[in-house]
Amino acid sequence: MNITKESIDALNAVVKVEVSAADYQDKVAQILQDYRKKADIPGFRKGHVPMGMIKKQYGKSIMIDEVNKLIQESLNKFLTEEKLDILGNPLPKIQDDFSWDADDYSFEFELGLAPEFEVNLDAKKKITQYNIVADKDLLDKEVENIQKRFGKLVSKEAVEEGDNITGTFVNEEKEINKKSTIELASIKGKVNQKKFIGAKVGDVIELKTKGLFDDDHKLMGALGLTHDEIHELEIPLTFTVEEINVTELAEVNQELFDKVFGPDVVKSEEELREKIKEDAEKQFQTQADQQLLNAVTEYLVENTNFDLPAEFLKKWLAVAGEKPMTPEQAAEEFEKSEKGLRYQLIEGKVLKDNELQINFEELKDFTKGFVKAQMAQYGQLNPEEKDLDDIVQRVLSNQDEAKRLQEQLVSKKLLDFYKENITFKVKEVTYEEFVKEVYK
Template identity: 40%
Template sequence: MKASLKKSKEPSTAFIIIDIEKKDYEQKVEDVLKSYQKSINIPGFRKGFVPKSIIKKKYEIPTIADEVNKLIQEELNLFIKKEGLEIIGGPILNEKGKIDWSDDKLSFEFELGLAPDFKVDFKTKKKIDFYKISADKKIIDDQILNYRKQYGKLISQSAIKEDFEISVSFKSDQLGIDSSGIIKLSDIKSKDACQKISVLKLGEKTSVNIENFFKDNTKAENIFKFPTEKIKTFSGEVELEIKEINQRDLAEMNQEFFDKIFGKDKIKSISEMKQKMSKEIEKDLEKQSEQKLFNDVTEFLIKEIKFELPQKFLKKWMRTTNKEKIELNQIDEEYKKSEKGIRYRLIQEKIIKDQNFSISNDEIKNYIKEMIALQSKQYGQVSPQGMELDNIVQRLMSNQDEISRISNQLMTKKTLDFFKEKAPLRSKKVTFDEFLKKAYAKA
């Protein structure tokens, strides 16, 4: 087997020629056919005694094709790595008629899209705004109100009013629903259902149309214990019964209240609580500001860094690899939708390569431990330690999808830190409402 590189008339593409001889795959094909002969079931023959000629006639060509394809993929990957070729998309086989798999010599030609050469720098007078979001009085007061509701006492009521917590059950044999949960009138999307429920007393029942009952999909999932896709198929009447009606009295802002939120004796007064909340809120809001910064720097780099893409190749590659067939008259539009993403991926890969960014197992483990501690705190639970923590980390480390997700997040964090250090930033202090107007302003 031999692989060679052939130049293209276009500077942004090239060709890899792979020549394969019969000796490269015949032993492997022979081994596969022998295993078939031992295990295959064909009517009229005992298992393990099917004549070799029948096996060969039926399975030889498909087996050759399968083994040759494996060799091609191996050789392509090795050759691209050995030659240091930086490619866009993936190799495309140039089909030259029907392949005769019985030939002693086979030749395959693959077209490659070559990644452009460019530099990532921030040598510009343009400035990118980095928003520092301050926690204003309104956002702090809203947070305090939420805590007072959360830790307030429940007072039983006989009639329903706005903002009361209503414990209800839903039943329908036809839809397989038998669930219960706590709702408020404000959770309900249907005006008709809301009106029906608002006049009910404790223990009373009514029928409601389940279709689009809740405003929020997450609320529906939590109540019905079905995924959103399943819930969207629900249609018809279900029985709803009022089990409890409660008014949540606001908690007093005393030492017991402070201890529940921040820990025993950590906060002694309302002013201390507000200062602490202000810092915590601003830390949380910083994540939103950083996400906007990341998006803005990304847009900046895409506009500022100029390089040519192998458009003709990429359009061909998109048509070849897309699961849903793209017609010729649609390809230009599809390419326009994808071009910005392609350009950013190339820029990100260049940054990662130039800065020697990598993600170690220890970084992934530490990230998992931090997330476990954070989630435990959010739910008011004691964070696992020692062997229990190690077992959770080990379980997550064995999940490749989870590892990939965490690695991507860590790489995004390293890229963000690079942006903060190198990009021409201008710090701007804003309130949360001002930030929202900036972040979601129409272009």
């Protein structure tokens, strides 16, 4: 067997695999002997079927199968030994005059080669790193939310601002008949709110779904519909008032602190606010880190220039999936996936050049930390080490879960690396300001 590579350009090559009869004949003969021993053909004793008959019936298909296996094994070995970094998989070139009736064969495979490039982390235009702080307004709202959560409901005769109203939404055409409790503050617009003010138990209020709530997700919950069902939903509703309540806020005292955090963990309103601020900013940090990783990703994709073997990749995409694509479909798919492929190459380059690849022990430790955090949420603060190890083993035996955790660990390593090696423009913002700037 002879394998040679011809470079077309920096991103494309053709590998030629030449197979002679001597490369596969012994293996084919051995398999035919095994077939002969096991063949059960009427008129012949088992194991005594003439070899000519076995060859005639099975010889060609066995030979084709063995040649294909030999080509695949040899091609994979060649790519490994030559350290060829390819994109996609080798594509066999069509040979119009090819015939399996010959003894010697020649096959050609197109290769798309990964480009060589450098990743420059010295950003010319500084990337913004957000530091999200919990401001006084947020802390005030969170303290009030805690007071509401541990407050008590007081029944009322008529609806006023700040009340909770329980009733049934009805629309016969859409077969909506849903009992819900809503906060008057979540009703959007003064016109709609005025319809509720002064209403008593038994009153029927006429409404419209469009613009009824300040958040469409609240409309989903109130009507018991799915996201798709409420999309652009414009129908009339009736709401029959059944209960009117106001939440009497719990007092901010030691009893409240103990209910929220456990006995004597927090001993003053100042400590309560500090605890809320600490917990909130931990959550904000997770969002800020994800945004920073996204921003770096966008920057590197836009500012790391290299060519791809585009035509090869389009041909490969056309045949790589479960269903073949037309050239037009493959070109469209390439356009959609090109950005992701570019970042995969950049990410791989950063990981390799800076020795950031993860090993199994790191993945186990990361998974253990993840499991401990999950258990802590359910009050299991000091699990036995053996129990932890057993859970980690079960988690990592699930391929999908292991892959997800591995991706999270890679993202963490990259983020830590970027924070150490890129100079960012740090900007302190409140959470509302962060949302406006990032998700505008």
